[in-house]
Amino acid sequence: MSISHRQTASGRPLRVAPAWVGAAPAGSSADHYLLPVRDAVWIWSVRxxxxxxxxxxxAAAVLYGWFTLGVNVPPGPLPVGLLAAWLATIALIALAGLLAGSRTRRIAMTGLLLALAGATLLLPLAALPEETAAAAVAMSPEQVPILVETACxxxxxxxxxxxxxxxxxxLVNPADGVLLMLAAVAIGAGSYAVKPLPTVGALLLLAAGMGLAWTGGRLVPRS
Structure with missing residues (x-):
């Protein structure tokens, strides 16, 4: 008895996944980037x-904008800021994952590592009082703001x-990249500039996030 090419040995239907995910680099043959079906299914799930x-x-941009406006909330401003930072970290990791198949994957990975390093350094300094933070990093309380600015x-x-x-x-709309860079400058310069600038940065981050989420959700790899 012969087995159909559309069925497995047990008689169940054969589920076919894309052979590879992402675009092949320019000037190269796609045959060199073929992946096994199991790896392709895993990559498709990750994407x-x-x-x-x-x-x-x-969502992180909305919470950060709320944080910059100084609106009194029952849990206090610190939980709102921490939740915004957590959501932003998840989104930046996802963005670097989507760009892993593009020609700028090294730049994206470097940016992700720098953003995570700054967030890791900023978290204990922002959550602890200046005296406690100074004791944790073995420096004077006057040097803590300098370290916070360095982390930012x-x-x-x-x-x-x-x-x-x-x-x-x-891979996605380049205008979203411009908005993301402007948001980074506006948010990073918030401690040196006038008060509305961090809120403007949150609005720019919201526009960039909406554009990236919309175009990224419609991004389907070639089969």
Whole structure:
């Protein structure tokens, strides 16, 4: 008895997944980038999760804008800021994952690592009092604001690189990359500029996040 090419040995229907995900580099043959079906299914699932996780970026922008306005909420401003940072971290990881198949994957990965390094350095300094933070990092309380500004600058540089990667990737709308870079500059310069600038940065981040989530959700790899 012969087995149909559309059925497995047990008689069940054969589920076929895309052989590879993403576009092949220019000037190269796609045959060299063929993947086994099992790997292709795994990559497809990861990319689907990344497309859904991009919606965390506009949510983080809304919470950060609420945080910059100084609106009194029952849990206090710190939980709102921490939740916004957590959602932004998820979205930036998802964005770097989507750009992993583009020509700017190295820039995106560098930006993600810088953003995570700055966020890791900023988290204990923002959550603890200046005296406690100074004791934790073995420095004087006067030096803590300098370290906070350094952490913000590192995080801003990482988001700038991610925005540049979006702009040059030719995978999503390049205007979203410009908005992301402008948002990084506005948010990073908030401690040196007038009060409305961080809120403007949150609005720019909201526009960039909505655009990336919309175009990323419609991004389907070639089969």
């Amino acid at each position: 689907r999760f990344a497309r859904l996780a991009l919606w965390a970026l506009p 600058a590192v995080s801003g540089a990482g988001v700038l690189l991610l925005g540049w990667a979006v702009f040059r990737s030719q």
